[in-house]
Amino acid sequence: MTGRDEYYNRSKQEGYRARSAYKLKQLDEAADLLAPGDVVVDLGAAPGGWLQVAAEAVGDAGTVVGVDRQRIRPLDHAVVETLRGDMTEDATVDRLRETVGDAGADVVVSDMAPNMTGEYSVDHARSIHLARQALGVAEDVLAPGGDLVVKAFDGPDLADLRADMDDTFEYVRSIRPDASRDSSSEVYLVAKGYLTAPIAAGDELVVEIVDRGDEGDGIASVEGFTVFVPDAEVGDRIEVRIDEVKPRFAFAERV
Template identity: 65%
Template sequence: MARKDHYYNKAKQQGYRARSAFKLQQLDEEVGLFGPGNTVVDLGAAPGGWLQVASERVKDNGKVVGVDLQRIRSLDKHNVETIRGDMTEEETKAKLKDIIGEQGADAVVSDMAPNMTGEYSLDHARSIYLAQQAFEVAQELLATGGDFAVKVFDGRDLADFRAEMEGSFQYVRSIRPDASRDSSSEQYLVGKRYLTAPVRSGDELEVEIIDVGSEGDGIAKVEDFTVFVSGTEAGETVRVKITDVKPKFAFAERLDE
């Protein structure tokens, strides 16, 4: 039996609206996108297969919100809400923010794909364009430390888009789920632990050491964001290079020794 038939039949048997539900299951198993109680946004959610999987993974105390230009047939799940609209429009984004609340989303996912023309370079370019739109929306919705997963097609623009994502997450992985068809060039870029820090690895700046932490590192603040600097003492003003950025703090080395 061909693999596409296997997942199509499996979706029908298990009550999923699309075979792509298994791609999201496999992504979650690979990188841990969801947890009980999480808030998840699914961009381009019709017909609802990913909403079903996310609903199961976040459990009864979680929340899943799907948005699509197409109508999403109602799901019999109390932790799922849907919005019909364009994800890039301010009205739609305002509705999403109202539902997910000020704390933001723990994960934003997108399985959107362009209408296929059969011209590979055009289909690739359109897939990257959709992925960039999803990424821009995700940056407005994600909480610090949240995750983002988006479908893309292989091609010349993929490396640049991945580099763009890498500037906003602790790390980015490329994953091809087993449920993807053999003939497809699709893959998923997964950004883990969204960074809202005002600094990035490699930045050089001057900081004032205001305190010393329990491990002996100096503590500086950049727009209320904590930066640990080894080999410094309270009261010093030093030039540093950021070496590692976490969602809630960063590490730096001094440059003026």
């Protein structure tokens, strides 16, 4: 039995709308993406296979929002909401942001793929364009520390996309699920830990220590963002270099 037959048959037997459901299952297993209570956004969600997998993972306390230009047939999962619209239009993004709420999404996933032309360079470029659209949406709706999954076709523009994602997330890795067809050049970039800090590693700045942490480090605040500085006392005003940035705080050293 070929890999294609295996996942196609499994999707029919297990009630998933598309064999691609197993890609998200495998991505989740590899990268720990989905958790009970999460808010998940699925871009290009039709026909709904990824919505089904996400709904099972987040449970009754979660929310899954699917967006597609095509109509998505209603699902039996109460936690799933669907929006019909084009993510390149501001009105659709506004509706998505309103549906997700002020707290933001925990995960944005995108299995969007271009209409295939058969010319590899064109299909590759279009896949990168769609992945960048998903990255832009994620930057609009993700909560600090949130995760992003985008599909793209391997090729010369993939490295630049990954570099841009590296600037926005703690780390990025490439995963090719077993459920991907052998003939496909698709790869999924999985970005973990959305960074919303007003600073970046390597920045040098002057900070004032306003508090002390549980482990004795001095705490400074930069535009409301917490920076830990070792060997610093409350009231100190010192020049520091940012060493490491996390979604909700950063570490620095004296210059």
